[in-house]
Every structure is written in structure tokens, then in C-alpha cells.
Amino acid sequence: MIQIENVRADFPVLERELRPGKRLIYLDSAASSQKPLSVINAMDEFYRMNYANIHRGVHQLAEESTEMYESARAKVARFIGAKKNRQVIFTRNTTESINLVANSWGRKFLKAGDLVLLTQMEHHSNIVPWQILKQKIGIEIDFVKITPDGRLDMADLKIKLAREPKLVSFTHMSNVLGTINPVKEIIRLAHSSGAVTLVDGAQSVPHFPVNVENLDVDFLAFSSHKMLGPTGIGVLYGKLEILNQMDPFLGGGDMIKEVRFDGFSANELPHKFEAGTPAIAEAIGFGAAVGYLEEVGLGTIVEHENELLTYALLGMSEFKDLKILNPNVDNKGGVIAFYSDKIHPHDIAQLLDREGIAIRAGHHCAQPLHTVFNVHATARVSFYLYNNREEIDQFIHSLHSAINFFK
Amino acid sequence: MDDLYRENIVEHYNHPSHRGVVDPCNVKFADDNPLCGDHIEITLNTSSEGIITEAKFTGHGCAISQASADILLDEVIGKSIDEVKKMTKDDLISLLGIELGAVRLKCALLSLKVLKAGVYGLNNADELDLEDD
Secondary structure, eight states, X not given: OOOGGGGGGGOGXXXXXXXXXXXXXXXXXXXXXXXXXXXXXXXXXXXXXXXXXXXXXXXXXXHXXXXXXXXXXXXXXXXXXXXXXXXXXXXXXXXXXXXHIIIIIIHHHOOTTOEEEEXXXXXXXXXXXXXXXXXXXXXXXXXXXXXXXXXXXXXXXXXXXXXXXXXXXXXXXXXXXXXXXXXXXXXXXXXXXXXXXXXXOTTTTTTXXXXXXXXXXXXXXXXXXXXXXXXXXEEEEEOHHHHHHSOOSSOSTTSEEEEETTEEEEOOTTGGGOOSSOOHHHHHXXXXXXXXXXHHOHHHHHHHHHHHHHHHHHHHTXXXXXXXXXXXXXXXXXXEXXXXXXXXXXXXXXXXXXTTEEOEEEOTTOHHHHHHTTXXXXXXXXXXXXXXXXXXXXXXXHHHHHHHHTO | OTTTTOHHHHHHHHSOSSBSOXXXXXXXXXXXXXXXXXXXXXXXXXXXXXXEEEEEEEEEOOHHHHHHHXXXXXXXXXXXXXXXXXXXXXXXXXXXXXXXXXXXXXXXHHHHHHHHHHHHTOSOGGGOOTTTO
């Protein structure tokens, strides 16, 4: 067990002094998280001692490498409660996972006029792949509305489900609003109208327990880099009967069983969807990241982030001119997007950077969502297990100075 | 090396007892392992009580895959289809009596995969994943 108050020591970057006397305060974990030593060391050790290509060699390093890669898959499968390891397909990231579904499942099972139902709070990665499919084969896309306080409008969901969408693809937790959607209920409703479901778990899997069996979800996509692991590796989880029916996404090495001059037959799961040499060291680092999260305990992380969220929202409520998208504490993760009419979000981020505070400004890859709130951009702070109250105090203090800067 | 190429493996590879084709047969299945390019086809007949009365294999590939097929058929002839359905990866590994890493495991398991896919009447052996079950 790792105690939450001790985790900061495991993240070397948190020791970094960015400006004289200004130590890094990293409030941008929703974009990407920092990495603990155990992850960095696992990858480093692998490259030093065990590295070789996987699955095809019979020499010892190839065996070791293959075993380490596959045991990382097993750790990730257990982490999300998948019944079988082969239900975990390693991709580059959440975006690639969704593109895999759009291309492989979408092109096989959707036809012109079929409806794909999304929500207004989606990240671009769960909008654009479907828009590309719309251009290519003429599917239709609709978006479930959100309420003015940033919740999914369940009444609108039910109305739109009556149109019998073939797929309902939606985020578990909004990367802008922090809203945690009632995923289990949405999946149940979607299934009863005959739809397949895809959950974008990029913001949920890193922060709270997500169990695929319990949710009964058909596809789940998430990324390693937002959950203490390296970049370049993510996951597509799928139900076996669906994955088995799907055709390969990318063609090449490792995804084949046999290649002839006149054709090929595809390899078994999960290799069918893992063409070419994958991110081997990254998979091993990802396995170490999952191990670290389990040692701290997701329950502890949920509690910690909720406390930070409550504390930060309280501090920010004292700013008269600050508007927060979804200012509720309940069913919200550690993400606060805000704006002020007095100062552009980019200027807030720039001024906070002078103080060593890293926040995000812009539309956070959710441009359509910002149009719903009638704003061009917001500033966003987001928390993870390594943040603490002192950092939030410092953030609130520096935000005061930033807002008063242009007066 | 010595662990992998134990005497029984070499013996079964050099002098298989069950190489050939059962014709006519009531179960026939074939599959490949892309690692070594192994290919195995198993043909067999069962009695009205579901007992495997005769079974043979053909194919090509590494010593592990071919010896594994011969050893497996040695074991299952005279057994019932239900017993074959219950066989696991570990059963086959203990029959072979060798240590196998993640890569060569695929060579060894090909015969069991083909046999089980055959007796289950599957269209595609990949619906079974013995390593993962």
C-alpha cells in the first residue's frame, strides 16, 4: 500500500523549480498526467536488459519481452474487470481506439442513414471519427443535449433513443465539465433500444473504478498517458462476440495468420488488431502505472480528488466575475473549467505560468461543447492523486493577481 | 534448449505414431500458427457413445508443434468427446513435460486448439483462446 500523503515523493518532476522560488504546481492532469518513478524505471530497465521484438522470435530476449508485454495486458484487463485478456487491444490512445471502432465495426455494420448517437459534451476524438464515417458512407449523427448546469439531459436521451440509433457513443466523464455521466443507466437504455455502446473512458478509468462487466459496456476506450503511464499506448476493450465479428483495422505484421499472394487470413484476438511492432516498452510502463494506481487504491484517489475539488470550488466561489461550467460538486471529477469576461483564458494561463502553475486554456478539444455555453475558450484546472491543498491555495492566490492584472 | 527438446519430444517428432488421415471421418479440422508457420490437420472418428475410436494428424512445422499433436492424439484416443472438451492448456503442457515460454506456447497449443475446435464444430478456431481461458 502507498499512502496518498506520500505519493508526491514518487514523482520527480514535482520537485522541479520552474522559476526562482517557484516550484511546479501541475494542474493539467486531464490533458496528461505526470509519471511516477516505478513507471519510468520499469521502461528503463526493460530497454537496458530485456528488449527485443515480441511474438515472433524464439530467442530468450524475445520470450522475455513477449511475456512482459502480455503480462502488462493481463494487468490492464484485471484493472477494468475484463473476463479475458484478449478483450484488451493495445492501440496508441483513446483516439485511435475510437477510430478503430469507427473503421472496423462502423464500416462493417453501419450503412447510409444509420444513426450514431453522441452527446454535446464529447471530446473531438468521439466526434470526428463519426463525421469522417458520415462523409464516407452517409451515416447520420445526432447529439444528446446537456442541461444549463452541464449535465446530460436524460429526457433528451430518451427522445433520441426512440430513433433507434445503431450506436450510442459517449464520454464517461467530460474533460471540460468534469461531469460524470450515469453510464450504467445510459448503457441499459441504449441496449433496450437495440444500440451498441461505446464509452470514452479517457477521463474516468484513471480516476475511479470502472468495471466493464458491471457496466455491460460493448466498447471502452482509454489512454495510458492520463493514468500515470507513458504516451503512445491506449486500450480498446470490447465484448468478445463483437470483436470476433469485426475485420482488421490496420494490415501488416503480427495481425495475420497466413499471407498468400492472393490474400491473407487474420490472426486471432487481440493480435488481429495490433498490426506492426507495437509500443512494447510503453505497454510495460502502462502495466507498472496500473500497479501503482492499485497500490494507492482508486477509492482513496476518488476521495482525495473530491476533497480537492470541493476545496477549490469553495475558493473560486469568492471571485465575483468568474463563471464555472458545471459548478456542482456531486457526480463531478477533479476538473474545473472557468472563464471571466475581464481576462482571456490564455492570459490567465500565461500569468499563472509565471508563478510555476500549469493549467490549460482553450477549447480542450471540445469546441462544439463551448458553443453550447456560448464561449470561445475556457481556462481549466484538473487534479490528480499528487495534488494537495497548498497547491490550490497558491492557485487561488495567483488567480487573484491574474484577474487584477489588466485592471 | 535441453528443456524444450527432451527425448519424448524428439522421439514423437522423428517417429510419430498417429501421422496420417482418417478417411472417412466424422470430425476434420485444420489451423495454422503464424510464428513457425506450423500447420496441423486432425481427422477422427467417434463411436455412437462419443468415444474417439481413431484419430490422425497431418501437417508441417516445428518439432514442438508436431510432437505435441502426436502426444495429444496418444492421450485422447479411447477418451470421450466430453473429456476432450474439458482439456486445458495445462493438461497438454503436463503431457508434454516441458517448460514453454509465451512465444513457443503457441506452437505447443496448436494441436489442442485444432482438436477442440473440431469437436466443438467451430467455424473458426480463433474463437478459442487456450492461453487466455
